[in-house]
Amino acid sequence: MSRFFLLFFIILVVLLAGCATAPSERLVDTCYLRGVSYISVASLARAYGLNWTYDSLSQTVRIAVANRQISLRVGDRFYLLDGQAQELKYPIDIYQGVVVVPYSFKRKVIEPLVKKTAPLAGAVAIKIRKVVVDAGHGGQDPGAISKVGVKEKDINLDIAKRLAALLQQKNISVIMTRNSDRFIPLEKRAEIANFSDADIFVSIHANSNRVRSFKGLEVYCINSKIDNTIRAQLVNNSVPLVRYKDCLLDNSPLLKTIVWDMILTANHVDSLMLAKDICRDARRLLGIDSEVIKEANFQVLRGTFMPGVLVEVGYLSNSEEERLLKNSWYRQQLAEVIMQGIIDYATRPDNGDI
Ligand SMILES: [Zn+2]
Known part of the structure; x- marks a missing residue:
């Protein structure tokens, strides 16, 4: 029985390790889902020089923008800005193993926050x-x-x-x-x-x-x-x-x-x-x-x-x-x-x- 648990544990670790690396530097930059343009969190963060983390267990992305914390969960139609829920028109999604956000998220959420700390x-x-x-x-x-x-x-x-x-x-x-x-x-x-x-x-x-x-x-x-x-x-x-x-x-x-x-x-x-x-x-x-x-x-x-x-x-x-x-x-x-x-x-x- 203990062997079974050991095997299960090893498989779990391998799976989690695999998932944890999934949303980093991968193929997807932008994609089109159900008629909506999406952009990967990785490329968004890279474009604006933002720090971000991904927790594969809870499928949650955390992005730091100008002393603010954004939290996104795959499947949700909302995000948390400093703990406050804000509505989204389209859900957070995963495409080819990469977490993607609606393209409008870049313009409506990230850009205004970045702009507040940068001159026009x-x-x-x-x-x-x-x-x-x-x-x-x-x-x-x-x-x-x-x-x-x-x-x-x-x-x-x-x-x-x-x-x-x-x-x-x-x-x-x-x-x-x-x-x-x-x-x-x-x-x-x-x-x-x-x-x-x-x-x-x-x-x-x-x-x-x-x-x-x-x-x-x-x-x-x-x-x-x-x-x-x-x-x-x-x-x-x-x-x-x-x-x-x-x-x-x-x-x-x-x-x-x-x-x-x-x-x-x-x-x-x-x-x-x-x-x-x-x-x-x-x-x-x-x-x-x-x-x-x-x-x-x-x-x-x-x-x-x-x-x-x-x-x-x-x-x-x-x-x-x-x-x-x-x-x-x-x-x-x-x-x-x-x-x-x-x-x-x-x-x-x-x-x-x-
Ligand atoms: Zn002409």
Whole structure:
């Protein structure tokens, strides 16, 4: 009988030891469960430099944030902040042996607590350190041309340069896919972005339509129906997982594809938030019509593997907007709207539920 207990004890120890190491550095960074984006506690803690522990017996995570204690239990729809229960919209979960929290937990709980102890500029830096600004068209490709001969490529480059300067003033680094009147193929633009280790991709364009009454700013996000698994397989061998390499157990193509799939899924959510923030600021700061368009299938967005949007700043085919786009003051206003949208996206604590 005592042998049986000894064996049982050994098995229990082995099992517990196995469980205890499970939530540490593992594959999962982000995942999608029942239609909701989740992020692993490990990567959340790593991103903000937080100390955390996991008790496998009670399946409880404890995170220390700025002298506050957060306690989470797998399966619960609430968390404890300094012992006080706070409601959660979605439950804490486990995915592939890793404790994951709803993505909104990061924005609604962790970020506000971190921000209270850091100046605003620091908070911006956490989410957005580097932006790829892509001025559409260029060189032999003029893009749209207005009735009086205004070329889209020139409008795009001017606004892109103004946006880059504004972002740099906020201590955000900028990579421009072009900073002169040059033709850059779409694949090259995506490649520049993918190898830049940037946080977001913003492409600047001006619109045109045979219906000359069309006007307003539109922000396009990639169509969420585009299969991320296929995109992940395509990107797998061509793009380095610079930022996510410490999440990988090895370099197997299958694991990389899974990680890319998760990253691309989370990127959809982030792109939509960014698009909404830019549109909101266009209405708020410039008083112009603006719309988020979710069904885009632009090659440059499909090929970039970070949250990204394509901003159509206005219609060159509309005489009123053509006149405005020719005005440098107005182009500066548009650059400021896009910059403010990026800052809002980077700092807004309450936009996690999409
Ligand atoms: Zn264009």
